[in-house]
Amino acid sequence: xxxxxxxxxxxxxxxxxxxxxxxxxxxxxxxxxxxxxxxxxxxxxxxxxxxxxxxxxxxxxxxxxxxxxxxxxxxxxxxxxxxxxxxxxxxxxxxxxxxxxxxxxxxxxxxxxxxxxxxxxxxxxxxxxxxxxxxxxxxxxxxxxxxxxxxxxxxxxxxxxxxxxxxxxxxxxxxxxxxxxxxxxxxxxxxxxxxxxxxxxxxxxxxxxxxxxxxxxxxxxxxxxxxxxxxxxxxxxxxxxxx
Amino acid sequence: xxxxxxxxxxxxxxxxxxxxxxxxxxxxxxxxxxxxxxxxxxxxxxxxxxxxxxxxxxxxxxxxxxxxxxxxxxxxxxxxxxxxxxxxxxxxxxxxxxxxxxxxxxxxxxxxxxxxxxxxxxxxxxxxxxxxxxxxxxxxxxxxxxxxxxxxxxxxxxxxxxxxxxxxxxxxxxxxxxxxxxxxxxxxxxxxxxxxxxxxxxxxxxxxxxxxxxxxxxxxxxxxxxxxxxxxxxxxxxxxxxxxxxxxxxxxxxxxxxxxxxxxxxxxxxxxxxxxxxxxxxxxxxxxxxxxxxxxxxxxxxxxxxxxxxxxxxxxxxxxxxxxxxxxxxxxxxxxxxxxxxxxxxxxxxxxxxxxxxxxxxxxxxxxxxxxxxxxxxxxxxxxxxxxxxxxxxxxxxxxxxxxxxxxxx
Numbered sequence: 257x258x259x260x261x262x263x264x265x266x267x268x269x270x271x272x273x274x275x276x277x278x279x280x281x282x283x284x285x286x287x288x289x290x291x292x293x294x295x296x297x298x299x300x301x302x303x304x305x306x307x308x309x310x311x312x313x314x315x316x317x318x319x320x321x322x323x324x325x326x327x328x329x330x331x332x333x334x335x336x337x338x339x340x341x342x343x344x345x346x347x348x349x350x351x352x353x354x355x356x357x358x359x360x361x362x363x364x365x366x367x368x369x370x371x372x373x374x375x376x377x378x379x380x381x382x383x384x385x386x387x388x389x390x391x392x393x394x395x396x397x398x399x400x401x402x403x404x405x406x407x408x409x410x411x412x413x414x415x416x417x418x419x420x421x422x423x424x425x426x427x428x429x430x431x432x433x434x435x436x437x438x439x440x441x442x443x444x445x446x447x448x449x450x451x452x453x454x455x456x457x458x459x460x461x462x463x464x465x466x467x468x469x470x471x472x473x474x475x476x477x478x479x480x481x482x483x484x485x486x487x488x489x490x491x492x493x494x495x496x497x498x499x
Numbered sequence: 500x501x502x503x504x505x506x507x508x509x510x511x512x513x514x515x516x517x518x519x520x521x522x523x524x525x526x527x528x529x530x531x532x533x534x535x536x537x538x539x540x541x542x543x544x545x546x547x548x549x550x551x552x553x554x555x556x557x558x559x560x561x562x563x564x565x566x567x568x569x570x571x572x573x574x575x576x577x578x579x580x581x582x583x584x585x586x587x588x589x590x591x592x593x594x595x596x597x598x599x600x601x602x603x604x605x606x607x608x609x610x611x612x613x614x615x616x617x618x619x620x621x622x623x624x625x626x627x628x629x630x631x632x633x634x635x636x637x638x639x640x641x642x643x644x645x646x647x648x649x650x651x652x653x654x655x656x657x658x659x660x661x662x663x664x665x666x667x668x669x670x671x672x673x674x675x676x677x678x679x680x681x682x683x684x685x686x687x688x689x690x691x692x693x694x695x696x697x698x699x700x701x702x703x704x705x706x707x708x709x710x711x712x713x714x715x716x717x718x719x720x721x722x723x724x725x726x727x728x729x730x731x732x733x734x735x736x737x738x739x740x741x742x743x744x745x746x747x748x749x750x751x752x753x754x755x756x757x758x759x760x761x762x763x764x765x766x767x768x769x770x771x772x773x774x775x776x777x778x779x780x781x782x783x784x785x786x787x788x789x790x791x792x793x794x795x796x797x798x799x800x801x802x803x804x805x806x807x808x809x810x811x812x813x814x815x816x817x818x819x820x821x822x823x824x825x826x827x828x829x830x831x832x833x834x835x836x837x838x839x840x841x842x843x844x845x846x847x848x849x850x851x852x853x854x855x856x857x858x859x860x861x862x863x864x865x866x867x868x869x870x871x872x873x874x875x876x877x878x879x880x881x882x883x884x885x886x887x888x889x890x891x892x893x894x895x896x897x898x899x900x901x902x903x904x905x906x907x908x909x
Contacts, residue, residue, distance in 0.1 A: 317903050320822075322821075322822065322902045322903050322906070323901075323902075323903050342827065343826045343827055343828075346821065346824050346825060346826045346827075347824065347826070349821075349822060349823065349824045350823065350824020351824070355822050355823070357906070361815070361818075361819045361822075361906070362819075363816050363819060363820075365514060365517045365518060365521065366514065370510070374819075374820070374823050375823040375824050377510055378820075378823060378824040378825050378826070378829055379824065383509070422823065
């Protein structure tokens with residue numbers, strides 16, 4: 257028991273060991289990732305950059321436990337999650353990972369507060385408690401007044417902030433952001449990035465951000481560049497004052 | 500765990516409700532099959548229940564524990580005539596039957612249509628010759644005046660007891676008692692009016708009749724010695740069977756029928772016949788309801804079809820739900836709830852439609868319909884089962900989606 261706890265404390269948040277991903281379509285197989293090794297510590301803000309087809313989306317899917325690698329091992333908080341069943345992965349996504357996508361991905365029929373509370377509903381929380389937590393998350397992104405609106409009644413920037421609220425509502429240690437500003441203009445994009453910075457600094461959440469926009473990637477503290485299914489560089493980003 | 504079920508269930512229910520409202524016309528068309536199915540089950544069962552009750556009231560109006568003895572059919576030269584053709588039953592047979600232990604009372608009957616005349620009015624009605632026991636056997640007392648007694652039957656008195664319809668047609672508002680009517684040019688004194696009996700199961704007005712003593716009927720109207728039928732009332736329901744065999748034995752003896760020859764009469768147990776009619780009405784109802792239930796199945800296929808479309812349309816939503824931690828069973832449950840709500844809603848509309856149809860059948864046709872709770876509950880449960888059964892495949896398909904691919908779907 258003690259050793260187990262020791263391992264957890266000492267283990268990095270994310271450790272990828274020789275991760276490989278091969279897609280097979282009929283007879284043709286395509287190697288999307290080749291022997292990826294990566295360590296992400298708790299509280300990091302990592303930006304992943306790469307051209308389309310570089311494998312960064314595949315890497316995101318594996319890091320986000322949406323997909324299983326075909327080779328290698330993925331340790332999340334010291335636990336090997338590379339061979340879990342889809343329901344076990346769902347459990348991990350529910351508890352450990354929050355997602356923010358390019359297309360906002362809110363459910364149109366659900367109100368804003370219901371969208372934010374969705375991960376809590378699947379974790380089995382009681383209605384009242386879930387609604388309170390969802391409201392707290394909405395306050396964090398300055399959207400407490402939209403709780404009873406529907407996604408189509410608010411702007412794109414606001415929708416993305418709702419998505420951020422949904423990602424942080426269950427206090428997940430990891431936030432995955434896949435081109436979160438891709439559908440927004442630069443002003444709204446900067447607005448959204450401000451909240452990522454805020455949750456990273458104030459809540460200590462680890463953020464993994466995928467973007468092809470250098471300006472957006474520069475919000476991170478470390479930049480990882482992916483090319484042809486491999487990590488070609490990992491550099492610390494000089495802290496600049498980005499407005 | 501209970502909390503989880505409670506809340507997730509509520510949210511799914513709400514979401515299902517919203518989804519269905521969003522596509523009102525599509526939802527309505529989807530459940531049309533269920534509406535028609537449930538509606539026709541309710542309507543046919545209500546007709547069947549109505550028929551059943553009509554038969555039951557006919558059994559009661561026929562008189563209790565009644566047996567009817569009819570003359571036999573002839574099969575001379577290979578030509579079979581119907582019952583009641585041969586002049587084999589006499590009034591003396593009826594008197595002999597009356598003395599049997601299992602028999603309470605009897606009445607020889609002979610009926611024929613005749614013109615009845617009173618002053619300037621005339622009316623064609625059924626003249627029935629009967630014994631003084633008629634009111635008891637048929638469970639049909641007089642409303643006014645008296646019925647003829649045994650003495651009047653023996654003396655073949657010219658007295659008549661008339662049914663309510665015949666009385667109204669001939670006399671209008673005048674009290675017929677004491678007046679003289681002419682039947683077949685024979686004068687009869689009206690001594691009583693029968694109470695109102697109403698229509699029988701075949702739509703005949705039983706009150707359109709004049710009852711006279713059987714002896715008078717035989718001697719002065721029909722000019723024969725044989726009767727059309729002998730109605731017998733057994734002492735109890737159980738005695739009907741005993742009475743049946745006693746009567747058979749007695750009549751074979753009285754008619755001198757050798758052992759190897761068939762009966763020249765028939766004994767009909769009316770209670771049994773009525774029960775048989777009742778059970779055949781039930782069978783018919785079940786048959787019709789089963790045919791109607793087939794459309795429920797067709798409706799279920801419609802639900803499956805739309806749920807498959809719905810699952811495809813909402814691939815992205817499924818992806819989002821999977822991404823935030825929905826498990827297979829959560830997705831399965833969500834779509835099962837949706838298809839169940841859909842079919843249950845169809846069931847409720849179908850019940851409303853069925854009750855409406857059944858009430859309008861009652862209102863605009865002579866058929867009587869009765870809506871009971873049983874078919875309503877059964878169809879509700881059945882439509883729910885249809886929703887779950889036909890919703891399962893689409894829901895299963897949704898629950899097996901790969902989150903990465905589902906999220907990529909546009």
